[in-house]
Amino acid sequence: MNVSKKIHNTYSDKIWQRSYHDHIIRGKEDYQKIWQYIDTNHLKWEQDKFYIKEL
Secondary structure: OOHHHHHHHHOOOOOOOOOOOOOOOOOHHHHHHHHHHHHHHHHHHHHOOOOOOOO
16 A cells, blocks of 8 residues: 555545645756755745734
8 A cells, every 4th residue: 555545544634735746856957946946935935925924
């Protein structure tokens, strides 16, 4: 039995993140783009539609 079926049978709630996908890093250029995203994404948080300013 594969892992997905086993987990599905064990837990009644959905546990997988919707619209999630893996990305295989296929070279230095891919790595640099991903690193740039990780390194700078937090700077855009206040522009995100889910951002709630703390009081």
